[in-house]
Amino acid sequence: MNNTHAAVIDSCDGQLSASIAEGNPRELIINADGRRLGAARIDHDAVDGKFNAKKTLLVVFGLPIxxxxxxxxxxxxxxxxxxxxxxxxxxxxxxxxxFDVAFARDGRSLYISSRFGYEIIDTETRQIETFDVESEPVLSREQCGVQ
Incomplete structure (x- = not known):
């Protein structure tokens, strides 16, 4: 069953974009200034996601293919x-x-809000901290247009 409802994910400055390849729901395409930068295999759709401000990381989430x-x-x-x-x-x-994902201002930690609570993932060490739904962690998050 294919449930692809792919979105185009843009970096804050619009230089980078990510989307599921047209006609191939298992390929994620990254473009830089309109030119193809690369492609990676993916086994889920891209409902939403974010690039970090340094444009070194991309997070994508969605339903499995x-x-x-x-x-x-x-x-x-x-x-x-x-x-x-x-x-x-x-x-x-x-x-x-x-529900939501955001990179921390350090550019390497990722905040995830889900139905069952929160997670902070350190993308360098891959360590994961979990928090229950009533204990939202305090984390300074990157936002487009905010330094």
Missing amino acids: KTDLRNPQAQLLSIYALRPRLHLVLKRTFGGGI
Whole structure:
């Protein structure tokens, strides 16, 4: 079952974009200033995501390409490094769906809000801190247009 509802994900300055390849739901395409920068395999759609401000990381999340009808609300999250070459850094499954993702101002930590709580992922060490739904972590997040 293919549930691809892909979005185009743009960097804050519009120089980078990411989207699922037309006609190939298993390929994520990264473009820089309208030219193809690279491609990576992906096993879920791209409902939403973000580039970090340094334009070195991309996080993408969405439903699996093959949805398990026994657990259809699960979403997958993939973190890609853009340099030195495009490659997958980490992939996680969230059973209750993802509400929001944001990079911390340090550019390497990732904040994830889901139905069952929060996670902070250090993209360099791959360490994960989890917080319950009533204990939202305090984290200074990157925002477009805010230094």
